[in-house]
Amino acid sequence: MHSDNLWIDGTLYPDTGPPVVLHGLAEQVDFVARLCAAWDFGLLPNSDTVAEIRQARWREAVDACRLLTSPAYHLLRHWHGLAPLPYLGQQLAYIRDDPNLAYV
Numbered sequence: 001m002h003s004d005n006l007w008i009d010g011t012l013y014p015d016t017g018p019p020v021v022l023h024g025l026a027e028q029v030d031f032v033a034r035l036c037a038a039w040d041f042g043l044l045p046n047s048d049t050v051a052e053i054r055q056a057r058w059r060e061a062v063d064a065c066r067l068l069t070s071p072a073y074h075l076l077r078h079w080h081g082l083a084p085l086p087y088l089g090q091q092l093a094y095i096r097d098d099p100n101l102a103y104v
Contacts, residue, residue: 005022007046008021009035009046009049012031012035012038025064032062032076033065036067036072036076054079059082062077062082068088069087
C-alpha cells in the first residue's frame with residue numbers, strides 16, 4: 001500500500017505492514033516509540049520524518065510516550081519544549097566523563 005505520508009518510515013514496522021496514515025494518539029505514540037527505538041539503535045530517521053515529528057501536532061504524543069531509557073526520546077522532548085524527565089538509560093563513563101563533551 002502506498003502512503004501519501006512519505007515521512008512514515010515503513011522500516012519501523014517490521015512486525016506489520018506500515019500504516020498509510022496514523023489515526024489518533026495511540027498510533028502516534030506507537031510511531032514515536034518505534035522511531036526512538038530505531039534511532040537509539042543507530043538507524044537514523046530521514047529528514048522528512050524529522051521535519052514531521054518536530055511539528056507542534058506531535059507534542060502530545062511525544063509527552064505521552066514516556067520512553068525514559070531512550071536518548072532519542074529525550075531529544076524529542078527538548079525539541080518540543082517539554083519539561084525534562086529523568087533519563088533512566090545507561091550512562092557510559094567514556095562518554096559521561098569525556099572532557100570534550102562540554103564543547104559539543
